[in-house]
Amino acid sequence: MALLIVLLALGLVQIWGSGGPLHRDAWFGHWQALVFRQPSLRARAGIGFGILVLAPVVAVAIVLALAESLLGWLGVILISVPALLYSFGRGNFNDTLANYLRAWYQGDLEAAKAAAAPLMTSEDACAAGQAPDAQTLHRVVFRAAVYRAFERLFAVLFWFLLLGVPGALLYRMSQMALEAFARAPQNPVEGDLLAQDRALAARWLWLIEWLPVRALGFTLAIVGNFAGCYRVWRERLTCRETTTPDVLEHYMEGALGGIDSSECSAGVAVDEGQRLCGAEVEAMQALLSRALLMWITLMALYVLFW
Numbered sequence: 026m027a028l029l030i031v032l033l034a035l036g037l038v039q040i041w042g043s044g045g046p047l048h049r050d051a052w053f054g055h056w057q058a059l060v061f062r063q064p065s066l067r068a069r070a071g072i073g074f075g076i077l078v079l080a081p082v083v084a085v086a087i088v089l090a091l092a093e094s095l096l097g098w099l100g101v102i103l104i105s106v107p108a109l110l111y112s113f114g115r116g117n118f119n120d121t122l123a124n125y126l127r128a129w130y131q132g133d134l135e136a137a138k139a140a141a142a143p144l145m146t147s148e149d150a151c152a153a154g155q156a157p158d159a160q161t162l163h164r165v166v167f168r169a170a171v172y173r174a175f176e177r178l179f180a181v182l183f184w185f186l187l188l189g190v191p192g193a194l195l196y197r198m199s200q201m202a203l204e205a206f207a208r209a210p211q212n213p214v215e216g217d218l219l220a221q222d223r224a225l226a227a228r229w230l231w232l233i234e235w236l237p238v239r240a241l242g243f244t245l246a247i248v249g250n251f252a253g254c255y256r257v258w259r260e261r262l263t264c265r266e267t268t269t270p271d272v273l274e275h276y277m278e279g280a281l282g283g284i285d286s287s288e289c290s291a292g293v294a295v296d297e298g299q300r301l302c303g304a305e306v307e308a309m310q311a312l313l314s315r316a317l318l319m320w321i322t323l324m325a326l327y328v329l330f331w
Contacts, residue, residue, distance in 0.1 A: 044110035114177020183237035249280030
């Protein structure tokens with residue numbers, strides 16, 4: 026059943042380019058305002074965050090249980106596929122990277138920054154805006170793109186396979202809560218509590234990304250340069266300090282190994298530095314595709330033999 030749900034969801038992503046038709050997040054802003062409007066929930070840090078994230082997960086779990094009891098496997102599919110699609114990351118990853126590479130090959134750094142904006146967090150955008158040269162900008166975008174690919178798909182699939190739809194939704198709600206806290210205006214009265222909630226949300230997200238990021242790292246070692254990636258994977262296996270984007274960047278660099286500019290698909294008019302950076306992004310996309318194919322293959326083998 027899990028394999029069928031994943032294949033249906035990924036098939037719809039291929040048709041739409043993302044889960045866009047289901048990605049309507051305005052309700053979350055209203056839900057956040059309702060939760061933090063309660064004085065009792067604003068009084069202590071962490072309580073509001075817990076309700077903000079867990080209440081939608083519990084609600085979907087109840088609906089899923091009711092659908093299964095009423096309609097059986099059909100009810101499970103009817104609820105699970107839309108819920109999994111909603112849990113996937115926002116935006117069209119491949120189109121965004123294609124737009125970035127197009128501007129990059131043309132040497133238009135401002136257009137490249139604008140094209141890569143959907144991939145970047147506020148910290149990444151700040152770093153990109155202060156990038157003194159093209160190479161620095163490329164490193165910022167590369168790091169942001171690797172993490173965006175992870176959070177929009179691989180982390181969601183990992184928790185779906187482990188905990189079902191509630192697990193996938195728990196991860197997406199955690200992401201959305203952290204982004205909401207980051208966008209929240211500073212209030213002198215509630216500033217300390219907001220900062221504590223933001224810190225708690227960031228730490229919680231790091232915790233629930235710890236396992237899937239290492240699962241993806243080992244997958245990258247298998248489908249990429251095993252020696253280079255496995256060495257980095259082993260070094261970072263028990264690390265409790267490095268951020269998820271930094272760990273992923275190291276994994277991806279190890280898995281890519283030595284990239285040659287001849288692997289770039291751009292024309293000969295592009296200079297050597299641009300070709301090398303472009304080849305790195307294109308190789309990253311290919312490696313992620315192989316990693317996803319490996320996960321689906323392992324799921325299929327599990328269904329067949331267990």
